[in-house]
Amino acid sequence: MPAYAAQLRLLTARIITTANEHVGSSAVRALRILPPGAVDTTLPPATDRSAPGPAAAGPVKTRETASAGYRLALEAHLAAVDPALQRPAAPDDGDSSRIPADAQAVFADYRARTRETASVIQDATIRRARAERDVA
Template sequence: MKTRETASAGYRLALEAHLAAVAPVLQGPAAPDDGDSSHIPADAKAAFADHRARTHETASAIQDAAIRRARAERAAARPR
């Protein structure tokens, strides 16, 4: 199996070029978060809050269903 150390010089050169191009994008947030949300429209804030609430409800429902299923599977697997 080849690793970065045993790879060809061309591969290492391409990898370095890729990392140089991608790394600046990944170094920080697109916009600094200074805590000031006054520039965000109220309808966008409301839409985001609604989305977060629906996402939380969905996640809770999925978790509850998984717990019920695991309990049912354990109950079915118990010797009688």
């Protein structure tokens, strides 16, 4: 038995506890550690694969044709969502003519914060990649 499998089996209880704490329910009850090669991950030759096609038969479900349970859950979600935490649907093409004049400052601030966040993430990613490259 490989060492990693033994280690995972020893940590099973801790992994399950951590996963359930993260999810907030008892979603994970057991782990099954498979030996190497237990699952075939190779794709069949291209000639054996069926061509991708449309989804299985049946009408496409929409909000209007969804079950009553789905509509009830959607209503509960919409009632609980804080609109202040939602990202505004801002046109990102730079065309501010579609934004009402009284909202242009808000969208300009949003775009500036988004660019700043993206820049910080990019810088951190570059630093991490360089550090990993230097270690290797």
